[in-house]
Amino acid sequence: MESSRVMLRPGGRTESNRKAVADAVLTLVTSGNVMFEAQDIADLAGVHRTTVRRRWPTREALLALAMEEHTARFTVDLTGDWKTVLRRIAFGLRDFMDDPVEDALNRVVAVSASPQFTDLVKRQWDRLIEAFAQPLLAAQKKGRIAASADIALALFAIASSVLTQKVYAGRPMSDARLERLVRQTVRALTP
DSSP: OOOOOOOOOTTOSOHHHHHHHHHHHHHHHHTTOOSOOHHHHHHHHTOOHHHHHHHOOSHHHHHHHHHHHHHTTOOOOOOSOHHHHHHHHHHHHHHHHTSHHHHHHHHHHHHOOOHHHHHHHHHHHHHHHHHHHHHHHHHHHTTSSOTTOOHHHHHHHHHHHHHHHHHHHSSOOOHHHHHHHHHHHHHHHOO
């Protein structure tokens, strides 16, 4: 009887290598090192440099991988009344943007000269906003949110307010201020 086992190539395209590389990039970016080389990532991830260069040929590709890994950790409970969901989204965004890794990634985006990287960041956040919008759009179809309301714009206004507070004030938005922002947004969306 033949043995049935899965053979993995050393340095192959396994999920563990992808995760190790993403975590290595996040570690370096969080420590302030955004000018890393493929060898730095390979050493930290325990993956061969050739694997890193073949799968992620540019620093932007490595940053994109890291960003995707990082934003996948951001989840919000989107069940329940739309006002409760909107509040969860706002507080989730505030807490996520206060994460040291997210803070470091936001700084990389701010100074990036790569249109490809900034476009990737935009697409990543567009997907998040689209997911967050779904329960609000459902409430809008039921007449609980004004038909003329722009849900995506309302979510973007919350996200940008939270980000601006973090970047320019150097600290997250307070609970009281965030509650006011949520109440203001609810008023704007209510029919």
